[in-house]
Amino acid sequence: MGKIRIGISTCLLGENVRYNGGNALDRFLRDTLGKYVEYVPVCPEVECGFGIPRETFRLMGDPKQPRLVTSNTGVDHTDRIEAWARKRVSELENEDFCGFIFKSDSPSSGMERVKVYDHNGVPRKVGVGIFARIFMEHFPLIPVEEDGRFHDPILRENFIDRIFIFKCYREIMDDKILIRSLVDFHMRNKLLLMAHSPKHLKQMGYLVAHSGELSKSELIRQYEKLLMESMALKPSTAKHTNVLHHVIGYFKKNLSADEKQELLEVIDEYRRGLIPLIVPVTLMNHYVRKYDESYLKQQTYLNPYPLELQLRNHV
């Protein structure tokens, strides 16, 4: 797999582009996730021509269409930054992004819960930064996340799952034998998709089975929409437990009574929140190797991405 290209708010990489000449370095994003992705930094305020240092901005007025104004002098720069943002997102179409990580709380880059001030100067955390809003409107299927939310292991894992699967999907789109590749992609990711949304998995399975009835472009459009919608839904303990029980079905003829009992006990301990998901997944992988289960060997769900990212490790 080639490098996964991810857009990111520039200050999160430690670049001194903030209003006060400082940065908002996030070491996990730069040093850990950064080993597996290629970042494309975007700083709306600097790229739009505001200097460093500069007066701070705030969002004001209607939370759905807020104005971007300077905090002390009250100058309205909304039209300027919106015009720049629309041009910039068009340019970003060529970047082949699989995701974007925004700086939280920023009136330009914040993805959600950004303060919007009413005309009495009272803030409510209900806004979206101007650039972030225009980006998400332009690329509704691209996975997005904010720096602060990476401390939540479930949200972090969900974002990482989504960018990796989006990258895999992009790669098969380049394949000339599309249908065969799509069938293979769907097969390898079945358990992962099941962990996110069994309902979407069913719809995608139907689409793949009837792929000959659609034009290539319509097939891609429908499959991609379902894929990204399903991956945006967070897996839960109940959904993971369902997948793990489903996996047992693949080698129930091979497992001894003791082995099956051990697996069921470990799954139940996971379900009760006593151990992380990686424990039953590791045990499953042991039996996949022992019994040479070829279908399960290929499942991305059982082989989560680089160990260092510690996916499936939280309780």
Ligand code: SF4
């Ligand atoms: S939050 Fe956005 S606009 Fe502000 S410094 Fe960071 S990248 Fe630039």
